[in-house]
């Protein structure tokens with residue numbers, strides 16, 4: 001009964017995705033002249049018009065041409081817009097693409113529109129098989145790759161003009177640059193796994209495999225323009241001892257004295273070309289447009305080295321929060337050759353030439369750039385360029401060996417580094433804020449448990465009562481031998497209601513960021529339920545690794561009570577629920593506990609109790625920063641405030657500065673005006689409709705929706 005419905009909804013998802021991705025490049029082209037879109041300034045770059053056409057050709061060559069009786073839109077375009085697919089026939093040499101004044105931009109846009117029409121028809125024909133699905137996804141990701149290439153090549157063209165033209169008024173970027181945080185994180189290394197996860201990936205990102213890493217450290221920040229100027233001032237481009245032989249030969253042959261697009265005025269000021277025209281160098285911004293040779297020389301000058309790609313990926317998986325601009329600013333050079341992973345097989349068929357044939361003489365870059373379309377980045381993504389190339393949005397982050405002796409004291413453990421990053425970035429923002437997960441050190445977790453006993457704090461009591469009422473029905477829905485995976489489990493107090501109703505549970509996997517609370521809870525549960533397998537995992541549920549192998553024969557059931565989901569920003573909540581669905585796998589259920597919108601007086605009282613326990617909980621994050629980050633918050637100068645934000649349907653907790661002051665966090669200083677606040681927590685309240693919208697956006701279906709007596713909370717059972 002459900003199958004045709006599912007097919008139709010998968011089809012409309014695919015169509016929406018197709019339309020969204022395909023709309024992006026024409027948006028980039030809007031406002032550019034036909035001349036801007038047709039010229040080519042160097043052999044490596046292509047005209048915008050060519051990108052607009054080639055990304056359409058790709059769908060035709062990979063998917064449409066294979067349809068029985070298919071007639072190409074224009075047979076001549078098969079060669080004009082083939083990039084490098086030798087098996088697919090003739091093509092125009094790359095360095096001659098700028099000479100194709102015909103077809104015109106208008107004709108290319110008509111070609112695009114016709115391909116979009118044919119693809120829409122193809123998508124509406126009915127279910128597509130696994131291979132076609134991969135090629136369809138590949139076509140979308142290929143289009144996104146070219147959206148970035150479009151911008152790289154456009155900048156190259158603009159930089160070749162004596163007028164230094166601005167392509168755009170504002171830099172087209174997916175997100176804003178993150179402030180530097182200082183320091184580095186040390187990783188023990190050992191045998192680690194890298195490579196594509198179970199999501200779409202290009203063929204070169206797999207197979208997933210093991211790599212041995214010696215202990216190493218990776219800098220939290222990208223190398224900045226200011227850093228680069230110091231390198232230049234110290235004779236960086238004039239000292240052969242800093243350079244690889246091929247690098248030094250390139251410096252001499254090309255006359256390099258600075259990154260690509262930099263130029264120095266007669267009065268000595270440096271500027272660089274950007275998509276918004278020529279701009280003075282911003283010293284704090286990450287350096288862009290340096291080759292692997294320059295990156296390597298810089299690293300040697302700085303007494304460090306470039307990371308290997310396995311180190312970069314391992315660090316990014318282990319503690320993404322420790323780093324600034326891991327993604328979304330510049331691709332980061334690694335010292336790793338772009339080579340096949342063990343067991344690599346190119347995609348079979350027409351797309352076999354996509355990546356594999358370039359696996360010689362190039363180096364990999366990791367992360368993503370400001371111009372990378374959002375959603376296109378991946379931790380396993382392997383970008384690659386020749387070591388002399390520098391027109392891409394590329395920069396660097398340094399690594400060093402960390403094998404005991406000589407390891408510098410500035411290295412922090414990953415959790416402290418992530419806390420430092422969040423606090424320094426949060427205090428640098430126009431509206432100061434800090435993610436609520438930092439509340440939960442041992443003392444914070446203890447204070448939260450005290451909150452759950454307060455007369456004003458209704459959510460825990462109401463949720464426990466509701467859970468007790470529906471537990472027998474839930475047990476039936478879960479089925480035998482289920483594995484219960486709880487996110488943000490804290491003291492696992494309410495969990496006991498479920499455990500009592502589920503005598504044949506195969507395992508309980510509590511996940512929490514607070515190791516003290518988690519381990520103490522696990523010990524208590526093992527004692528109370530000696531037959532139950534309890535497998536606690538200390539982790540940030542925002543960045544979860546695949547679960548360890550679990551023994552149960554039954555389904556996996558996610559459990560996320562306490563309305564902790566309300567602490568996430570709406571988009572984060574959808575990403576979390578999507579990730580949880582993937583993590584729990586086929587056939588999973590999910591039990592979500594949320595607080596509902598209600599009278600503001602009840603809400604405010606719950607977050608501002610008469611005994612001041614919530615105030616102590618809120619202020620404890622400053623105590624933690626003073627202890628762990630060498631900060632000097634004056635606790636008596638910050639007041640707890642709880643307010644109902646009706647527009648956003650959320651309770652907010654703030655710490656209000658009662659006077660103007662400067663606060664130091666390590667070697668950084670932050671100004672507070674009197675009355676300025678740090679926004680420390682949002683607790684979103686839901687209606688049935690807003691809850692359904694959120695979980696359905698993440699691919700879950702509501703199976704049951706139970707509401708407690710007043711003050712009302714809801715327990716929602718979802719199916720993946």
Ligand SMILES: C[S@@+](CC[C@H](N)C(=O)[O-])C[C@H]1O[C@@H](n2cnc3c(N)ncnc32)[C@H](O)[C@@H]1O
Nearest residue numbers: 437440488489490512513514539540541561562
């Ligand atoms: C509001 S409490 C809820 C505790 C418990 N689930 C309940 O319903 O009473 C939030 C819990 O989530 C944990 N937590 C908060 N942010 C987290 C994160 N990003 N990753 C993992 N655990 C987190 C906290 O340590 C705390 O135990």
